[in-house]
Amino acid sequence: MYSERIGRLKSSVIREILKTTSKPGVISFAGGLPSPDLFPVKEIANAAQNALLKFGPSALQYSVTEGIPELREKIAGILDPDSKYIRPQNILITHGSQQGLDLISKLFIDKGTVVFTETPTYLGALQPFRFFQAEIEPIRCDEEGICIDGLKIKIRDLRPELLYLMPNFQNPTGATLSMERRLELVELVKERNLFVIEDDPYGDLVFDGERLPSLLRFGGTENFIYLSTFSKTIAPGFRVAYVAASEEIIGNLAIIKQGTDLHTNTFGQYVISEYLSSDNYSNQIKLIRETYKYRRDCMLSAMKRYFPEPVKWNCPSGGMFLWVQLPEGTDAQKILLQCLDRNVAFVPGQEFFPDGSGKNTVRLNFSNAVPENIEEGIKRIGEVLKDFII
Ligand SMILES: Cc1ncc(COP(=O)(O)O)c(C=O)c1O
Known part of the structure; x- marks a missing residue:
């Protein structure tokens, strides 16, 4: 049945x-x-009012699958203020990063596709990976994040298509991938030519020291697919998040998203976009x-x-x-x-x-x-x- x-x-x-x-x-x-x-709450109420005053009925209409241009532009500007490696056309707005993980799984995973993950890892990522019948291979981690030596051996033996990891304050351990390992990882990924899903919902929540640069920034969109969300910084109820990747990948994800939900809710996107227009964020x-x-x-x-x-x-x-x-x-x-x-x-x-x-x-x-x-x-x-x- x-x-x-x-x-x-x-x-x-x-x-x-x-x-x-x-x-x-x-x-x-x-x-x-x-x-x-x-x-x-108050700032969101203002942003909602501004969105309606500025955009009127269009804030409530169907909109494009990739996301409203205003928001894609702002996100590209947050990720890469100098527009060196990310432009608005590299951004897809999703209903939560959870949807990003689902769409990426649909794009990359066939029965038996080998996906490497940190161990322990985010349960919500394992769900779509398993659903699309990936072979999940856990890679050992320590307090500096994923262990590169173990990864090298397993990559040679198992030839994965995808590596999923959370470099900043990962869920569940809170560990962060050290700078040295970021550089080593980017080199390894380029050499072996696999795709990395860099899931970064917590990167902004840094308490001690500076936020480390993303793998996407070092490695570019050829091999890295970056996800982040406004769930942990503004409010999860909006379900507004994004994927940053090559134009080709964004195009493919948009086709899949169209069949899933047409687009992320228009009003939520306008409200977040208005909210980001001031120093609120x-x-x-x-x-x-x-x-x-x-x-x-x-x-x-x-x-x-x-x-x-x-x-x-x-x-x-x-x-x-x-x-x-x-x-x-x-x-x-x-x-x-x-x-x-x-x-x-x-x-x-x-x-x-x-x-x-x-x-x-x-x-x-x-x-x-x-x-x-x-x-x-x-x-x-x-x-x-x-x-x-x-
Ligand atoms: C690592 C990780 N990825 C993705 C998500 C999903 O976030 P969103 O609310 O944007 O769907 C979470 C939520 O807890 C998470 O911890």
């Missing part, structure tokens, strides 16, 4: 369990949600960086006080997530069940490993809880950990 590929869709036990975290009173570090108290990014950095520090400080000695964690220099390593042999799913009894939630890290390993890891989101709840939630998790580990 259903298509063959539907059989590859897996519902996750953890996702079902985590549905309970939306109950009132639960402190959740589980989702990847931006903080709603930072949504720029830079102020908003500054506010988010300050707030999330503070929340990250609150979480780190609480973990230091409440987590038992053998538990280890990292200190990401941006983004929305912390990564925790429990002692070998500890099952984070069992700990989650106990934590849910105490009304606190997280995601067990195993979810993010394509090969099902990582049982003793945990992802904690620090962007969506206020400092008092961070303190209380970490305290409760610490109590459960002490029962299990000591």
Whole structure:
């Protein structure tokens, strides 16, 4: 009755369990949600009004598949102010980066296409890759991002078509690809001529130091397909995001998108475009960086006080997530069940490993809880950990 590929869709036990975290009173570090108290409601109301005054009915009409010219131009200007490697015709506006991942999968993946991913990696990318029947090959990562030596060997042996990675504050670990590795990776990719999907929803959320240049900037559109989104900086409800790639790839993605949804919602695009016309955006990014950095520090400080000695964690220099390593042999799913009894939630890290390993890891989101709840939630998790580990 259903298509063959539907059989590859897996519902996750953890996702079902985590549905309970939306109950009132639960402190959740589980989702990847931006903080709603930072949504720029007033500025968006102004931008919406300006969009209607300026563009009238066209702001509500069907529009072109690639995206409205005003917004494509602004995004090209943000990515490459000197127009050296990105122009508006290199941009496709999508309904969230999630749609970008789906369209790219439709363009590149046949049954058996080899796709390399970091391990652990973003679950939402694994979904379309699996749906289109890719062979997913996880590549080892450490605190500096994907390990180039391991990648070199696997590229030689398995000849992948695609490499998917998140160079900045990746989901789930928060790790960032070091500058040295960026340069090595670009060289390797050029030599082996494969396509890289550079997924960068968190790049603007940098707390410590400077944002590193994108792989796209070093490598150009011949091999690199860059995705980013306004979900983490303005508001995810807009579902406005973009792909930056060669004109040929953008043309092909646009044909696929046409058959999917014709175009990204016109009004949302005009509102975002108006919002970007003032200094709203830079102020908003500054506010988010300050707030999330503070929340990250609150979480780190609480973990230091409440987590038992053998538990280890990292200190990401941006983004929305912390990564925790429990002692070998500890099952984070069992700990989650106990934590849910105490009304606190997280995601067990195993979810993010394509090969099902990582049982003793945990992802904690620090962007969506206020400092008092961070303190209380970490305290409760610490109590459960002490029962299990000591
Ligand atoms: C790595 C990564 N890529 C893509 C997305 C999807 O973002 P969007 O809201 O633009 O669809 C997310 C959302 O959490 C993400 O973490």
